[in-house]
Amino acid sequence: MxxxxxxxxxxxxxxxxxxxxxxxxxxxxxxxxxxxxxxxxxxxKSLWDMVSAGGPMVYPILLCSFVLLLVVFERTLSLRRRRVVPRLFVERFLLQIGEGGLEKSEALDRCDSNESSIARVFTAAVRKWGKPAVEVEQAVLDEGERVANELHRYLRVINGVSTVCPLLGLLGTVSGMMQSFDVIANSSAMGRTELLAGGIGSALLSTAAGLSVAIPALIFYLYFVGRVDTLVMEVDRRGQEIVHLISAEGLEDRRNRPRGNSKQKKAA
Known part of the structure; x- marks a missing residue:
């Protein structure tokens, strides 16, 4: 035991x-x-906690970021080359007109079947088939201007987001600092530095949120502006090519060119 x-x-x-x-x-x-x-x-800490700590100005900044995403997605799809100036369609169309393989009605049908922006410019030019070069060129310029306006659509929204978001962040910073100074002015808060740090932290979060949205917005704006300028120059260049092909002067030059070549061959 x-x-x-x-x-x-x-x-x-x-x-x-x-x-x-x-x-x-x-x-x-x-x-x-x-x-x-x-x-x-x-x-x-969740993302929502950080957003809540940033103050009320973070919510409109989040709304601006959502609008920015929508506009960037839409402009990315709309400014693709095949939506504006499809290379294969343009080269075949101009080549067939230059070789005399397309008449006015056939050229209009070909343009109507294509949904690109350059097809609209070609349609405006083909409707002036055989007219003086001044009239054909004016039709191309008018339609090209409408196309350019459509390509620039919504770019002001991106620019506005890049401008407004830092101001919203600055407003949140000012309001956060005002709260911090109110805490300092309160006699019962003397020596409690964590309260002062909380107000400053909220102010910094608001500023960081505004800059985090504004910087990408500015980058996207500059990229899309450069993209639109390149496409507009391409549309203008192709429009000038079709003016030389279907204007009265261009048609007359094409009629006389084979005769001149045959005369040179006979003389040789």
Whole structure:
């Protein structure tokens, strides 16, 4: 019986010692890594918590970012080359007209079957088939101007987002700093630096949110402006080519060219 009690007491002592060691290790680990726990707590903050901490000006900035995404997606699809100046259609169309393979009615049907912007310019030019070059060129310029306006559509929205978002962020910064100064002015808050830091943090979040939306918006705006300028120049160049092909002067020149070549061959 005594032997049994002795064994039980040894087991109990060993268990207590193990629990004490485990508890001590846990406490030491918790004391050695408090910063890690704080970091994990900070990382566990959701995006909504950060937005809420940024103040009320963050919400219109988020709305601007949503509008920016929609406009960028729409302009990316609309400003593709095959939607504006499809290379294969343009080269075949101009080649067939230059070789006399298309008449006015056939050229109009070919343009109507294509939904690109350059097809509209070609349609306006073909309707003036055989007219003086001045009339054909004026038709091309008028339709080209309408196409250019459509290509520039919504770019002002992107520019507006890049301009307004920093101002919204600045307004949030000013309001956050005003709250911080109110905290300082409150006598009961003297010595509580965490309250002052909270107001400054909200102000900085608002500024960061505004710049995070404005900088990409400005980059997209500059990219799309350059893209539109390139496409407009291409439309203008192709429009001038068709003017030389279907105007009265161009048709007359094509009629006289084979005769001149045959005369030169006979003389040779």
């Amino acid at each position: 005594k032997t049994t009690n002795l064994k039980v007491s040894k087991i109990a002592n060993a268990t207590a010692l193990a629990v004490a060691i485990l508890f001590g290790c846990t406490v030491c680990h918790a004391q050695e890594a408090p910063s890690g726990a704080v970091q994990m707590a900070e990382r566990s």
